[in-house]
Amino acid sequence: MAILVNKDTQVIVQGITGREGANHTKAMREFGTQVVAGVTPGKGGAVHEGLPVYNSVAEATSKHQVDCSIIFVPPPGAADAVLEAAHAGIPLIVLITEGVPTVDMMRAVQEVKALNAVNLSSGGKGIRLIGGNCPGLVSSGECKIGIMPNKIYSSKGRIGLMSRSGTLTYEAAKLLVDAGLGTSTTVGIGGDPIIGTTFADVLPLFEADPDTDAIVLIGEIGGADEEAAADYIQNHMKKPVVAFISGRSAPKGKRMGHAGAIIMGNVGTPESKLAAFAAANVPVADTMPEIIEMIKKIVG
Numbered sequence: 001m002a003i004l005v006n007k008d009t010q011v012i013v014q015g016i017t018g019r020e021g022a023n024h025t026k027a028m029r030e031f032g033t034q035v036v037a038g039v040t041p042g043k044g045g046a047v048h049e050g051l052p053v054y055n056s057v058a059e060a061t062s063k064h065q066v067d068c069s070i071i072f073v074p075p076p077g078a079a080d081a082v083l084e085a086a087h088a089g090i091p092l093i094v095l096i097t098e099g100v101p102t103v104d105m106m107r108a109v110q111e112v113k114a115l116n117a118v119n120l121s122s123g124g125k126g127i128r129l130i131g132g133n134c135p136g137l138v139s140s141g142e143c144k145i146g147i148m149p150n151k152i153y154s155s156k157g158r159i160g161l162m163s164r165s166g167t168l169t170y171e172a173a174k175l176l177v178d179a180g181l182g183t184s185t186t187v188g189i190g191g192d193p194i195i196g197t198t199f200a201d202v203l204p205l206f207e208a209d210p211d212t213d214a215i216v217l218i219g220e221i222g223g224a225d226e227e228a229a230a231d232y233i234q235n236h237m238k239k240p241v242v243a244f245i246s247g248r249s250a251p252k253g254k255r256m257g258h259a260g261a262i263i264m265g266n267v268g269t270p271e272s273k274l275a276a277f278a279a280a281n282v283p284v285a286d287t288m289p290e291i292i293e294m295i296k297k298i299v300g
Contacts, residue, residue: 002139015072079104095131129196157182163218199229230276
């Protein structure tokens with residue numbers, strides 16, 4: 001079992017004819033992901049990477065069962081691509097694109113939430129957006145919808161992994177694999193200020209997954225996602241969580257790589273995040289390898 005995606009998930013790629021879309025479509029298919037079609041306006045009727053290309057998401061969904069869309073559309077059109085997928089009723093939308101204008105993301109996230117509420121009220125599956133500026137997600141050994149390296153997710157483990165950082169996601173996953181633990185599902189939520197899915201949104205999915213024994217949370221300074229996650233863990237979680245916060249040693253005023261790494265007053269500081277996790281009895285590793293030590297103490 002896995003959260004969000006599995007071996008039966010059928011996927012379309014918005015922006016399949018671009019360089020990134022084409023390259024990662026190939027890698028996803030090599031992993032075993034069921035990519036069924038692509039969408040590029042103006043190129044409908046073409047065949048790319050052996051897959052049919054449509055002019056619109058609506059046209060693709062009329063021809064195929066679609067459970068998820070992954071978006072490789074340049075920043076100026078990325079939010080509109082999200083909304084096109086959401087209005088087509090696709091349950092899971094993964095936005096890889098980095099640098100989407102914040103105002104555009106605010107509009108897209110708000111509209112997706114409204115469509116999700118309408119969809120659920122009418123008995124649908126709901127609509128979830130992951131990203132932007134994220135590496136995607138992968139259920140090990142089953143389905144990869146994203147840009148993470150295939151080889152570190154080939155075999156299934158029982159540790160859930162979620163992260164704001166793409167490269168630290170890969171490092172943590174590799175450490176878990178090398179330690180003989182592996183991952184159940186990995187979710188990269190994205191590093192921008194406005195994202196569609198937060199840590200607190202993913203935690204209940206891992207809590208309900210019988211094939212996940214513990215969770216690793218990779219956060220960073222700035223924003224309030226980690227504090228919100230700690231609050232959720234304290235009040236709702238029974239499964240153990242281990243955290244790591246990157247950027248803790250950054251000098252005050254230092255510009256960080258992620259747009260979401262913004263400290264506002266006392267919110268988003270390393271001290272604020274550490275205090276929140278301490279209150280929730282979540283151990284915080286000082287180094288990435290220490291994550292493995294902590295997890296091994298928990299799961300044996």
